[in-house]
Amino acid sequence: xxxxxxxxxxxxxxxxxxxxxxxxxxxxxxxxxxxxxxxxxxxxxxxxxxxxxxxxxxxxxxxxxxxxxxxxxxxxxxxxxxxxxxxxxxxxxxxxxxxxxxxxxxxxxxxxxxxxxxxxxxxxxxxxxxxxxxxxxxxxxxxxx
Ligand SMILES: Cc1cc2nc3c(=O)[nH]c(=O)nc-3n(C[C@H](O)[C@H](O)[C@H](O)COP(=O)(O)OP(=O)(O)OC[C@H]3O[C@@H](n4cnc5c(N)ncnc54)[C@H](O)[C@@H]3O)c2cc1C
Numbered sequence: 001x002x003x004x005x006x007x008x009x010x011x012x013x014x015x016x017x018x019x020x021x022x023x024x025x026x027x028x029x030x031x032x033x034x035x036x037x038x039x040x041x042x043x044x045x046x047x048x049x050x051x052x053x054x055x056x057x058x059x060x061x062x063x064x065x066x067x068x069x070x071x072x073x074x075x076x077x078x079x080x081x082x083x084x085x086x087x088x089x090x091x092x093x094x095x096x097x098x099x100x101x102x103x104x105x106x107x108x109x110x111x112x113x114x115x116x117x118x119x120x121x122x123x124x125x126x127x128x129x130x131x132x133x134x135x136x137x138x139x140x141x142x143x144x145x
Contacts, residue, residue, distance in 0.1 A: 027113060061138045064079065079098050095139075099132060
């Protein structure tokens, strides 16, 4: 029950009215609590993955220690970011961040989950320095796959 989901469903419905076959997919849709700092998440939690019988690996990093943007953006950096991967498929299935602007950079993980981008590709991707997005790379490097 989100505005962005309602707008997506509107696009899907319009496409089908116009004769285009467009099935809705709810993979990789972000959810955010606009607190301070922002709380953003996408995909499965570790508990949800376990309930589905998925062999998952998780990793968590301090955003202040893994993204230099923290130090250019804040006086007292804080926050954390985490990733959850499917060991068998080698793809990201969940991610979260509690940090400034997390509602913006959660989309990096959201697209990775929706497009099932292999973790090997994500580890080879280059993020602009210094950005919060770099925290994803640090977290992915901590995964034991
Ligand atoms: C206080 C609040 C804050 C929110 N903040 C966020 C946020 O920050 N981000 C976010 O993603 N989501 C947020 N949401 C949720 C978001 O507003 C809803 O998920 C979204 O509006 C759902 O869109 P919808 O088009 O499905 O339904 P609605 O927006 O509820 O639209 C349904 C429409 O149908 C009309 N209607 C109902 N019955 C009839 C009828 N019989 N005949 C004709 N018309 C009818 C209603 O009047 C309404 O205009 C918030 C919701 C609330 C209440």
